[in-house]
Amino acid sequence: MVMGRVSMGNIEIKKVQEFKYLGSTMDRDGDIPRVSKRTADQGKVYRTCVRPAIMYGLETIPLTKAAESKMEVAEMRMLRFSLGLTRLNRVPNAEVRKQLQTRRFGDKLRESRRRWFGHVKRGPEDYGGRKSSQLQEAQSPPSNPLKVPSE
Template identity: 35%
Template sequence: MISVPKTKSLVIAKKPIRCKLAVNDEIIEQVLSFKYLGVEIFSNQDRKKEVQGQIDKAARISGCLKEIIWRNKHMKREAKVKIYKTCVRPIMTYAAEIRADIRKTKSMVRTTEMRTLRAIAGYTLRDRVPNVAIRETCGVQDIIRCVRQRRRGWNEHVSRMGEERMARIARDGKLSFRRPPGRPPKRWMDSWTSGSQVAK
C-alpha cells in the first residue's frame, strides 16, 4: 500500500522536467527538492545547497557549545576535541561517502571546521596562526582527508556486495546515452584522491 499524500516524486535533471505519476488515479506531487534521512536532495544535484544545509546545522550546534565547552578554561583541550568529533563533525560529514565534493564544498566544510578548532585552541583570525598549526595543536586530521578515507572504505564495502545489490549496480553501471554539452560534473571516483593525484 502506498500513501499518495505522503509520497513525492523527484526527477534528477539539470533543468526542471515534468513527470506525471499517478497511483489509483491519484497524482503524486512532484517536487524540486526532498529531505531524506536528514539530507536535502535537489533535482539539479546542487551540492552546494546540500552541503550548506549540513554546515548550518553543525554551526548552530557549535555555536551553542561555544561558551559552555569551547571557551571553558577548566576543561582539557583533548576533551573538547572529543566533543567536537562526536557532536559537530558527524553532522558535516553525514553521507559524505557517496558525495563527490567540488572545490567550493571542500572550502565550505574546511572553513566551518577551522572556526570551531580556533575556538577550541583559543585563537582568533587576528593571531594569524596557520590552519596546519591549529590542527596539530588539537590533534585533528583535515576533515577532507578524513572524508576521503571514508569514501575509499565505502568503495571497498560496495566491492564486497553481490552483483545484484543496488549500490553495486549504481557504482558499476554505465550510462547508455551521451552526456550533455558543457563541463561534466565531478565524478564520485575522482573524489577518492586529491586533485594533483587525479591529474596524473
C-alpha cells in the same frame, strides 16, 4: 513513585549538579555541554560528535573542490572557536590541528569515501549501490561527444 527520583531496578540514581560524558562536563542547568579546558578533550568532542554529523552522507555524493574548501573553512572556524582563537591571533591552521589532534576535513572525507566504496565492492552482486556504479560506468559519455568512435 515520587517525582524527582530515578531508579533502575532496586538501585536509586543520585541527582548531581554536573557529570562527565565523552570528556565533556554536562551541567544540569543548561543543555550546552561545558567542554573542559584540556584541548585534547576538545578535539575528542569535535572528532566524536561534530565531524560525524557534518560528514553524514557526504561519502555518497560528489563534492566540488570549492564546496570542499568551504567545508574546510567552516571546520577551521569551529576548531579555532573551540580553542578561543581568532584569525587575528595568527596561529597557523597546522598548529590548531596539532593542538586538537585532528586531520584535514578533505582527508577524512576521502578516507570515508574509500571505506564506503570498499563496502559497495564487497557487497552482494544484487546490491543497489553496486548496480548503480556499474550502470554509471557502462553509460559514461565519450570524452569528446562530437567525435564519432571508429569501428
